[in-house]
Amino acid sequence: MKVTKQDIVDVASQAELKAVYALRRRVMMLLLNRLTTLKDDLLNEEIHGAIIDGITVFVLPKKASAENMQKSLLTTALTTMLLYPTVHRPRSMFRLVSLIFWSTRCLKSHGARHFRHLQV
């Protein structure tokens, strides 16, 4: 028996969407790696963070003091810029560093929950 158009229609009729997976585009996740490396040296506290596309920064600090956060993030940002100068344009880095100063001030005054998602 040859496969007919009806056989194909029957298969398609049974086809049921079960899963949708998206591997979303992100240009940079280096900050997260740098933070992970540096957190033990600088903070002895738990911090998670990521720089994405050089535009959006997610920072999820837990327990860390604002000063230590700032110190860590700045070191990370500068190290990242030195290690990956072609990926991080100076303007992006300037905006990132500005964000870090601003966000740590936020942390001091409002606590961690208020700056989970910030646009640079």
Place this chain on the structure above:
Amino acid sequence: MGEVGANQNEGWFKTVTIEPGIVFRYLPESKWKTLSINVFCQVPVVEDRLTSLALVPRLARRGTESLPTLQAMSRFLEEMYGAGIGADARKVGPIQVIRFGIDIPSPEYLDAVIFGKPDGSIVSKALSFIWDVATRPYLENGAYSRDTFDVERNDHRRDIIGMINNRPSYAAVRLVEELSRGDPRGLPAWGSLDGLDSVDPKTTWEIWKETLSHCPISIYAVGEGACEVGEILSKNGLEFPCGRADHIWDIGKELAPPALPQDVLRVEDCLSGAQTILCMAFYTGIREGDPRLPALLFCDGILGGFPHSKLFSVVREKESLAYFADTSPNTWRGLIMAIAGISDEDRSRVEDLIVQQVEAVRRGEISQQEMDNTRIGLIRRLRTESDSQSSLVRRLLTHEIFGGAPTEEEIVRVF
């Protein structure tokens, strides 16, 4: 040929049972100029052992008891007229398959006047060498050498990261992994980065020794000289580091796929890259061994298997929404998996378009040209397989594990 056990024909191949759990399949065809011998160890996936077993082929290639260094192995292969070895860990559906293979020139073409008289049978030497690679690796104090182990573990880590860099294939692997959440059979053959941190030379060897004792083993020989491999196996038998267990693992128990989620599962990961990869799984319930498998392959071809297919012509060409868009069947899970490289902002639009293409096939919107092109494409693709020793062996191994059509010609017949 002195045969042990039942001898039967499966497709073009002949099958001989060497002992319980060990089969030899051979195809003495003269159309190739090489003899390809492959040993496949079929292992049910256990999460704790997956990564260790994925390392075994790498470690095996580094040296054997009689040829303890890479240099000694290379010299031996050179003396075997430039033979090539390969060893890897892969998955066939839910089964982890550890392969050790060697390709040598067909003995028929080794003219003693030109190449010199070989010292003993080249086939016999090749077989015992590849069996040594699989079962008698170079060890120090009952474990893999620590230096070699560390080097191979680091290389394996780099390779896994390298695989992640192939975004479309990584996305497909992640989708199957997510669909099998909680079931280790959905994990990739190479294991996990986390698992690499906990493996060590001694435990890895212990796991491999135990696996060799219990796993079903298939030995494939394709090319001229294949019959001689069978004769050697029948005459000499096979030696194992710890003998063979009375109870061989029944991989048939592992084949039922894990239950799929009731609702549509939605998962997102974020990685660096130039585009977003969208991967969608459509469940059809048609698996390897099902008589409707050719219809599934045809449906996959109409949807996205070729450049004339609906996904490519609509999503990519007409709507210009994708860098690539195609489908592939997963015959273990009974899925058609659609995959597209897109701009992130077009995600929901592309998702809708892909669903619309499935609905179009469901409504019977298939032109005669689509039918004809798909038929030609599928037949060409399947027949190309028969030109390659490795593709032929892969098809028969899949048949051995799942059942169904043993040769591509049986599928072609119904197209």
